[in-house]
Every structure is written in structure tokens, then in C-alpha cells.
Amino acid sequence: MSAHTEYPEALNLLARAFTRLPGIGERTAERLVFSLLDWTEEDLRQFGEHLSELKKNVHICENCGNWADSRQCAICRDSARDCKVICVVETAAQIMVIERSRCFHGHYHVLGGRVSPLDGVGPEDLNIEGLRQRLKENQVEELILATGADVEGEATAACLKDTLRNDGLRMTRIAFGVPVGGDISYADAATVAMAINSRHSAD
Ligand SMILES: [Zn+2]
Incomplete structure (x- = not known):
């Protein structure tokens, strides 16, 4: 039986998502979720927004392949x-x-x-x-x-x-x-x- 059975499903889902990140094991993932539960609704909303818009706002520089705010990265524009x-x-x-x-x-x-x-x-x-x-x-x-x-x-x-x-x-x-x-x-x-x-x- 999983150690998570007593947690609400929403908590488990988020913790499982964190374990996909490098260096994050199950225990650390749980601690991260517990910590998020202490955040205000507004802070959580902003955090979610940063996540959901990450791919939309980070571009790949057409010149060098670096991450960029626009079509070309700051290094290529410099x-x-x-x-x-x-x-x-x-x-x-x-x-x-x-x-x-x-x-x-x-x-x-x-x-x-x-x-x-x-x-x-x-x-x-x-x-x-x-x-x-x-x-x-x-x-x-x-x-x-x-x-x-x-x-x-x-x-x-x-x-x-x-x-x-x-x-x-x-x-x-x-x-x-x-x-x-x-x-x-x-x-x-x-x-x-x-x-x-x-x-x-x-x-
Ligand atoms: Zn570039």
C-alpha cells in the first residue's frame, strides 16, 4: 500500500508531478506540496500562471538555439x-x-x-x-x-x-x-x- 493513501488526491497528484523534476524524490515532493498549502490563494494563482505560460513565453533563438524572450536571444542581439x-x-x-x-x-x-x-x-x-x-x-x-x-x-x-x-x-x-x-x-x-x-x- 502506498504511503500516500491517506492524503487527498489533489495533493498526491501535485507531489507526483514534482517527482518528475531532477533531484526531487517522493519525500521532498511531499514537503514542497505541504509548503505550497501555506501559500495564499493569490501567490498560488501567480505560480500556476508562471507554469502554464512558461512554454509560451520562452522562445528558442532562431540564430543560436538559446532560450530567448523573442525571436533572437539577448546574446545574439548584443x-x-x-x-x-x-x-x-x-x-x-x-x-x-x-x-x-x-x-x-x-x-x-x-x-x-x-x-x-x-x-x-x-x-x-x-x-x-x-x-x-x-x-x-x-x-x-x-x-x-x-x-x-x-x-x-x-x-x-x-x-x-x-x-x-x-x-x-x-x-x-x-x-x-x-x-x-x-x-x-x-x-x-x-x-x-x-x-x-x-x-x-x-x-
Ligand atoms: Zn541566440
Whole structure:
């Protein structure tokens, strides 16, 4: 018998929804719901509104794949940023991690995943074509490959190296220190800055 049987169904439903979030187990989910029950009706209504309008209000930048308020993200719209350098990441969340380190002032490109044959993800499932287009249209001088240091991340970087290689383009790989095999999503700002500042030629 579930430990939840004595709770009202509405409480169970919400708790179950919370357990879909990363790092939230059943106990934590329950605590979150109990806490929400102490909120005012108005605060709950606003919270619900933020949730229900999240997808409508967060757009995907048509240029780089980052999250955006409008058709283009704040980074692509910022003319002070160096458009000659593009840092290639797997997810939009990784852009936020690098931005927090304040060590990079170029542009980004979100692949939307990584090459992973076991999960049935091939290069054709990633936004490589969009990147190729950007390289063609802009005078990009350096491509920083910031995909993960694990097998899939390395395979993705190798694939980019092979398919995007051209004479005028320098491709570099970020330097992973500790933790080996990690990806930048979990690194602190100082580690991210180190990884980008000590990048080396990808060849
Ligand atoms: Zn953008």
C-alpha cells in the first residue's frame, strides 16, 4: 500500500508531478506540496500562471538555439559580443553556466543534444546544419567545441571537426580538468573559466 493513501488526491497528484523534476524524490515532493498549502490563494494563482505560460513565453533563438524572450536571444542581439568566435554547446542550460563564469564574450551555438548511438541520436538529429549556415554567412574565425568530455561528448566534437573543417576556421576544444569525464553543466564558474581559457587546438 502506498504511503500516500491517506492524503487527498489533489495533493498526491501535485507531489507526483514534482517527482518528475531532477533531484526531487517522493519525500521532498511531499514537503514542497505541504509548503505550497501555506501559500495564499493569490501567490498560488501567480505560480500556476508562471507554469502554464512558461512554454509560451520562452522562445528558442532562431540564430543560436538559446532560450530567448523573442525571436533572437539577448546574446545574439548584443552587438558588443565577438561574432567571430562561436562556442558550441550541447544544451541551452550550458550557455548559462558559461555566462556565469564571465570569461567568454563571443557567441554560442546549441546543438540540442549529443551523438549517442545507444540512444539512437545521430549527427542528423543535432542542429549542425544551422551551425554550417552561420559559418557560411558570418566571418567566424574560431569554433570552440565545448561538448562533454565523456564518450558521447568526444564523439560529437569529432563529428563537428570532420564535417565543418575548412581552411579559415580554427577549431579548439575546451580543456577539462577535474572532474575528468564531466561536462560543464556541473562545473563551478572558476572551473569553467579555466576550461575555456586553457582551450587547445582540436586537431
Ligand atoms: Zn541566440
